[in-house]
Amino acid sequence: MQNEYIPFQSEIKEVIKHTDIEYTFRMTYTGPVKPGQFFEVSIPKFGEAPISVSGIGEGTVDLTVRRVGKVTDEIFEHYVGDKLFLRGPYGNGFDIEEYKGKDLVVVAGGTGVSPIRGVIDYFSDHKDEVKSLTFIAGFKSPDDILFTKDFEKWEKTMDVILTVDCAEEGFICNVGMVTEYIPKLQLENIEEAVAVVVGPPPMMKFSTLGLLDIGFKEENIWISQERKMCCGLGKCGHCKIDDVYVCLDGPVFNYTKGRQLLD
Template sequence: MNPYMTYPAKIKKITKHTDIDYTFFIEKIMDVKGGQFIQVSVPKFGEVPISISDYNDELIELTIRKVGRVTDAIFNKNVGDNLHIRGPYGNNFDPEIYFGKDLIMVTGGTGLAPVKSIINYFHKHLDKLNSFKLISGFKSSKDILFKESFEKWEKNMDVCLTIDTPEEGWTGNTGFVTEHVSKLDLSNIDNVGVIMVGPPPMMKFTGMELSKLGIKDEQIWVSFERKMSCGIGKCGHCKIDETYICLEGPVFRYDKTVKLID
């Protein structure tokens, strides 16, 4: 069997979040888990790795940012058209790791997408956690993803949705996620579990703030996606030292990633 073989998946729905961020709901033709990624291709244009933002028995959600040739071609697709996919690849966030813990999730920008399914899982199973705190930051109010989901989450979860700087008409939180992390009041450090996903600088400085609170790197999990191409450890684009991100990740414990020197 050719590992590069793709299979058509019909687009069932498209949701626009911003001018450059859409979620494509495609028919579920494979079993997936939150934190994994799939390769999405458009014939004649190429392929791109996309995180799975959510899924159910019938659909897979792919939140895609329009940033280049392949994603431009994807954005030209309509409901009823096919996207060609292969995978899934990589490991996943395991919800059971956090059972009984005080879970803190920190996301920056589109870093919310790879963990949306995990948030939705715990939204339905809050009884499996001791507590839950979501801190999610965006550059501006125009850049916020999944607004309807935030409205749902805020009904029974502790959510801090923040934008970088104040703007007219915005009545919510402002400031970088690191500012809100530094304000966390944690009573039992040893029972804390953290998931953080976002741009590398955001994760670096968030990790520093968490360390100041007494949280160890071993208590933190991240999604560390970078330059992935083939998805099966053959091309070497994602390799750092001896680690293939597509095979051993993209989900890592933080004490592993801080040792990966690019």
């Protein structure tokens, strides 16, 4: 019988720096995986941390890591050719099929861009599979923007609204919260449109309320609740909210279910 707690080794194929505290580690991995799922990344003697899948390639997965503690500090000490230990993927992820043939709006804030990057990438490469795609992304400042090269590509295939809370002098960019751009959406049939919202809890709350205000149906909105996940297997109970285990039943939820998860 296989022990689900035992990780496997994965080699770092590439390290991509975004900011001083956010890097993407491209890891070797072969197997089924969806955007929005996560891996437990571990280093002996330091512990493990849940990291969202931010990209899916041929024989690789991208894991975008923010340097915020003991484990992630140590991950940043590893380079191309080094190995990390992974468990997963865990969670249910985003189902691409749910969005095909519809107007899709994606709203993301900060590191919330990471788990939906796979969705954006897929429809950027298959733009004929959606009626339209609008991506509203917000960051604190120009220095905090992730995936800048991807944004250059996405701007050619979809309607991208990139905004920052505050801009530096000489930097040309939208300034303001992502919620300011939701009422300005121009969609032919809002009642049939679908949306994905990922980011800090306050941003998700007011973004989903904004979408509902302009006519989106609750059942056509998906969110990601990436909070307090620990074991990934529904055993430790850290992520349990009422009778829901975020690591098993989520982290991606339809809004009709996600709005009931009061932590």
